[in-house]
Amino acid sequence: MALYRKYRPSTFAEVVGQEHVTEPLSTALDSGRINHAYLFSGPRGCGKTSSARILARSLNCVKGPTSTPCGVCDSCVALAPGGPGSLDVTELDAASHNGVEDMRELRDRAFYAPAESRYRVFIIDEAHMITPQGFNALLKIVEEPPEHLIFIFATTEPEKLLATIRSRTHNYPFRLLTPPAMKGLLQSVIAGEGTPVEDEVYPLVVRAGGGSPRDSLSILDQLLAGAGPEGITYQRALALLGVTDTALIDRAVEALGVHDQAGLFGVVNDVIDAGYDPRRFAMDLLDRFRDLLVVRAAPDAFERGLVDAPAGQQEVLREQAEALGEATLTRCAALVNEGLLQMRGATAPRLLLEILCARMALPAAGMTVEALAQRVEALERGTGQGSTTGSAIVTSGNGEVRKRYQRPSERRREEAEQPTHEQPQPEDLPADEDDGSSVIAMAKQAREIMDRRRAQHRGAEVSKPAEAPAPSTGTTLGADNWGTFLDAVKAADLSAWIALRDAR
Known part of the structure; x- marks a missing residue:
């Protein structure tokens, strides 16, 4: 059985990271304030359907309505995760049953009293797929349902629901899990499975899951299926997930910090030789820039859970954030984000990645606000980068002042306009000229x-009064x-x- 089904919560207390939903619902159940229609909205895989089943179980428990179902009565056993289900709780997939005829059939069935439970509950998943005609067929019964009837709509796009339907429901928005909450969920599942996992694996799974418990558990299930006797190792997780090795990301960031262009292009070559996707490398590099910006802005980012990194990596991130600076990090993050858009569907992703690295390593090549801010930051740090690459006027060894970048036609014109007499040497000029x-x-x-x-x-x-000589x-x-x-x-x-x- 898949992990997300095996560890599906059976009570509101077991739902992770949705306290802003479970606590008000529990209070309403315990106080007996039951509404006839609920709307659960939020991203995919964050517990909407599971919470709808828990709500139906809590409503039909023999001790209910209650926020803590007994778990032993016929209704609780039938509606438990992995249970056979109940005749009085109907779950409808609106993605495939979204027409007006389907809604009319549901409306006709809804008038019948429950067979063995307190309420008849209809859980309509993917409710945003219902057509406007289908919503209109449901509108009257949702507005004035029988006392035994309860609707629970679950959707990822609540704005697509008919406004007259939304206004008749209690809306509970679900959210993605934070990295600390997700890591705690993964650790509890690993403890139940009894498989050793290296600490460096958890940030990879959390980031790959994107905050969705179902997606993260599916990824963890894949890693457990491919684990050897030693458990889930960091290198095995890198290979299965396709994530760029942290060592390559560290080398790229350190090369940017010391303006080592050759080292940066060497990292690109190693990325290609190792078989990593150039676009995935750019995405991981953008994630690193985000972490460094947060670390630089909030020194206690690790303690507050703003950045999820192993203990051995935290000091490295602090050093990298201090070496690069805010202007450099901001400009590089903007360039990588722009480069990711160009790499989408590109036939030569390596070439685009190398061009991206060249733009990051040469702040003087751009005249944007970010590039100028990076050069000013380099001058303030005393690296001298801004003064050597950004100057438009230079002085030659003999004291001649000229532009650094000059068209050949301008150079020939200036040479023709030079006076024929011999120029005085600097030592021949008066001493106070400096x-x-x-x-x-x-x-x-x-x-x-x-x-x-x-x-x-x-x-x-010209006639004017004589002026005193200067x-x-x-x-x-x-x-x-x-x-x-x-x-x-x-x-x-x-x-x-x-x-x-x-x-x-």
Whole structure:
């Protein structure tokens, strides 16, 4: 028997992770406040149908209605997990019986009194599959049912139910289980099976199950079926589930932390050689980035259950989160998420994975807000990454200021515009030029020259009162230092350099 059937709960107290549903229902049963229609909604495999059967069992127990069925009366035995069932409890699969004729037949049967129980209960699973005409056929009896009749609708998509039906029910939303609750459920099942399991296996099963108890128990059942004499080992679970080895994820994250592009591409090569799916590797890498972001934001993430990791892996995650930083983690997570969309149905997933790794390793290749934030973070950390790869202006060994990235046409034009006279060497310039005051004085002189020449070109005479001469800074703008001055202005303000060049 499958594990999810073998360990199906028989009372509300045995339902795991749905206390927000079981406690109000238990209170209503014990107080005798019974409604004629219930709506159980939530993701698949989280206990909706099992809870509906428990509710029917609690309603028809000889000591009921009660939240704790006795388990020994005929009704409790018939409705127990694995029991033969009861004539007064009908379970209908609306996925295959969803037409108006099916609903009319159900309506006609519902008027009959129960044969041997207190209530006649109809459990309608996958209720969202019923057609609008079928809902309309049920509407009147759901609105005003006989006293012995109770409807329980179970669905994963409650918004598809007819609004007039939803308004006549008590809605109880079910949720997926948290990782700690799921791990506790798996450990209790393993204790009942008596098979040894390594601690590193539980996070794999919890993550693969996605919070669904039924899916997680099905995965655990598969691992138990393939377990050897030593039990369920971590390597065996990796092979059966197709999950990427944690060591490869660690190597990829550490390579990003030290800007080791060669090491990152080496990890991609090892992933392909080991037979892992590139898209699955990207998904596992995205999960790791999520864990690192949570660890960085909440230092007590492991104690609070926000991140599920073995004890030996927790310190490694803390070190990786500290090495990468929030900006890097955020940008890499966004890039991996974008890359996963591109890999869907791709014919060359390895190529896309390598391109993704190149984009993660080169923050200077992008001009997005995330890339700029990562470069700023690198500068603050003192790695120097942002200053070497992100600078658009560099200075050559002879003091020449130029752009790092320049079109050939721009380079040829600038070479043709270079003055023919010999440029003065840095040691020939005045000693106080380094403080920038000489450049300011020369800029003032250049602006005066530019204004006079523009006035002459317009044929206008410039007449203004004489101004006091600017204080001397020890440097006079002349033909011998005009070229050096232009280079300095060009590095500081490109628009001013263009104006000076045209005025010259």
